[in-house]
Amino acid sequence: MNIASIRNAGIKHRIAGVAVAGAAVLAVGGATTVSAQAQSSASTSASAESSSAAAYRCPSGAICVHGYKVVNGHKKYSWASPKYSCVNHGPWKKWMPTSYINNQTHGTVAKFKDVDKRTIQKSKPASSSGPVKGKVKYPGRTFYVKPC
Template sequence: MRIRRRIAGLSATGAAALAVVVGTTPAAQAGTNGADSAQYNCPYKAICVHMHHADQSDWTWKAYYYCGDFYLGSWVPTYYVNNQTPGTRARFKNSSRTVIQTTPGAYSSGSVAYPYATYYVRPC
């Protein structure tokens, strides 16, 4: 598997937006790396993204609630659970913030189509 480190600057708004990311779900705190384990733990009105650190050392779930582009840094997304309000779609974007995947409307779940090309998630 190809591992690459992501280097990109955050704008002042990007840094502020990253600060509102809600922590990990209980499944991530238990140290599991199974994507299905948090499917039932994704809070309502959130999109939960299962990801691993680029150096493969850590797996986690992160929940995103607010509209905006959230920079993933060195985290590589692998799976998502879209538990936002019914019909809401999330978007995954590349380093140029071009949409490379749009989820089906909530409730939905699935694999991230381009994990190593994904740098941002947009819940709305």
């Protein structure tokens, strides 16, 4: 890659697991140098799904769902607030869930539901050894999550 300079005002980037608020990014021959202030907390609206999803910590006892909505033609990724209660949470009309972290009680399975509240996917069971991650199979058809 040739020398490239990208100026990103207000866009968040993740490099080596650290969230960085972008001021200027300089890439030289494959190496990347960032001139910006690092942020220690996970970004709730990152510019890419993998960067936002990788840093999120789902609270104990919750199912956490990650997804996006389209804003001005661009996907804006974020986490929905953690869900604890055994009810249908939603509907998500313009937000598309793409992945989840199941950090509920050992063995608990969450259900992802369509617009008619029919189960279209079940999460992997929660584990006693830590949070369990998975993908939402039908982002465009998933409108609700029920944590139990």
